[in-house]
Amino acid sequence: MSTIHHHHLKVEFSGGLELLFGNQRVHTLSLPAVIPDSERPSPSPSPPNLKSTSHSTSESRSTDVTYLIHYLRTHLLTDRPELFVDGDSIRPGILVLINDTDWELEGEGAYELKNGDEIVFISTLHGG
Amino acid sequence: MSTIHHHHLKVEFSGGLELLFGNQRVHTLSLPAVIPDSERPSPSPSPPNLKSTSHSTSESRSTDVTYLIHYLRTHLLTDRPELFVDGDSIRPGILVLINDTDWELEGEGAYELKNGDEIVFISTLHGG
Amino acid sequence: ASRLPRLAHIDDYPRYGRQMILDNFGLQGQIKLQRASVAVVGAGGLGCPALQYLAAAGVGRIAIIDHDTVELSNIQRQVLHNEETIGMSKVLSAAAAIKKTNSTIRVEPICEAIESSNAMALLQPYDLILDCTDNVPTRYLLSDTAVRLGRPLVSGAAQKYEGQLCIYNFGESGPCYRCIFPKPPAPEMSGSCEEMGILGAVTGVIGVMQALEAIKILTGLHDGKPTLMLFSALSMAPFRTIKLRARKPTCAACGIEGQQLGAIHETDYIAFCGGPRPDWEA
């Protein structure tokens, strides 16, 4: 591909999570629509047979919420990653919202991002 | 044109206006994207010179909020039109919102509707 | 030696500590509240919760303007009044309640109907006005008076299951009530006289939000953008925030001289039903 398409995203943190991201609630991001394998998070390597047979397929994998979380951790997080991620997934007590819908209704980390999507990370409040 | 494009719209009434529309707050409509002159509201006829020279132009006029108001009055209003329209325009005391924005910021009646637009008519509340 | 500003009472530090430690609030925010004066017009369904949170937060001077007396039918939503204060003037009932909450603030009960003849004089001493009334003519009068005095007007309204909240005449370019509604609504749509009904918690939500917006304005936490908040208690997404137009140069009340269209008539303020003394039960 000669041109790289980008998705423009609005990412918001609330319930105290903004403190981990420079105390800024709203961030606008531009992420490539397709992520090369090399940039994907790889704590567990892909099975060898898949890796060898589907190189072009994996190269065209769309940017999903799992990648967004990886990206946020790597590029935007300013403080204490263990309060945002737990291994490769989001930390317990944090709810992810995709366009005002609980991410579990949208496929969780496998949800493929679209241009204009609004992703919110909230920590459950409990106080007064 | 051989195919007629339609805009799907969400129209909402609040602040008591729903009482004029069968006591139903939310209506979903499908309106043709282009309105023939014959169906337009015509309390004041177009100037003759315009009319004679621009027949094809006027035939392709896009559906706007003025037409929507005319349509709502003609097709959906169940009660007391004088509480919704005042001549050809909206009655004083009613605010029109186009996608959560005051219609005055969007060109008022001349705003050309797009597929998926959400139009809200509210009457100012004052009570308790 | 330079003296730093401080709170009036040593007890104010534990009293307001929970809000003074907030980001962008702090001691400065508390001092701003202490020095602020607010006029709450209407001590009914909207005024009661608004007064509670303004007094609790430490707004230094609060006027309560209303000419009504407490009735049993008010208690369902007017949470500063109670069975014991039935028959009492609403402003005295409300003032006694908020003085129990906060004896350190100045509370000024004004048992008068606000009218075009007294509005300027009554409201002039206050930094900010809350419209907690329930009728169209008084809403126009308060807006026009806020424009003439150069005060922001935090306006709440509620009926049945719905509420609205808007700040008029705020900042450099915020619209007034007439900018949005140059002409009054159809009398048939404004049920201030006929009985429309109201769920108490709806006035509660709007009244508390009025106090919140007032506190944001007084402490400098408000972003100043003109919005209208719509509340519909039975909707799945009950709140909607609308981006509003700026002040209109052609507005009869707040427009630019020479560009204004129309004029403000005394007759605008005459209640179009039930005589000149509207019933403020919001």
Added chain:
Amino acid sequence: ASRLPRLAHIDDYPRYGRQMILDNFGLQGQIKLQRASVAVVGAGGLGCPALQYLAAAGVGRIAIIDHDTVELSNIQRQVLHNEETIGMSKVLSAAAAIKKTNSTIRVEPICEAIESSNAMALLQPYDLILDCTDNVPTRYLLSDTAVRLGRPLVSGAAQKYEGQLCIYNFGESGPCYRCIFPKPPAPEMSGSCEEMGILGAVTGVIGVMQALEAIKILTGLHDGKPTLMLFSALSMAPFRTIKLRARKPTCAACGIEGQQLGAIHETDYIAFCGGPRPDWEA
């Protein structure tokens, strides 16, 4: 002769008239409220406004559960308490206030800390539970207890400038707190012990909304869809409503037997900071 249901007191008709004339409320709605019982856990920043509007609306039986006493630092937001009740038990202070509002309802002050040993017995008598507490372990305990008793749980939370509102365990398929948050948050994120600060009007908005949701459920006005409302007082659009997942078959608390993952441990309820008696100042 068949007897139509009616309200208990002749005065109830003028008292509740403003809500009884609402569409889909009516005499039937008022009778449902009169027969309803609600337990409000926590008489702090959320519990006070919730109690006000539940009592004013005529909920027939209201329990107030809290073990704290009123302090000066509470008055900034806990609007049922006042300078005169400092040092008094919060449940007695709150009960006295709402009895003044409505002497016709039954108010049950319960001055106890809710714990896993007494939660079932304390909450069993009530149709609906309001979570107005301010710590994570009690939130799990109330959710698990609501599941075991089959009661809807109207849960509010607030800190700093933010609030959240959710109804758990509601209807056929509404999720419980554990469905959404199977594991507790990081202790560092849960500032129940350290001081986070709170603006009083934020607890006011959420507490009133809790009363409103409770009234909607009890009168049959609620649509039953699971949503989470987020409130952010300083945002231009301060409210956001989120569509939530349904009940999870795998949930340790409310899931289907045989499909449940994990188990509920007593240790979940031990406050992870400051010992077993959490501070309910929400």
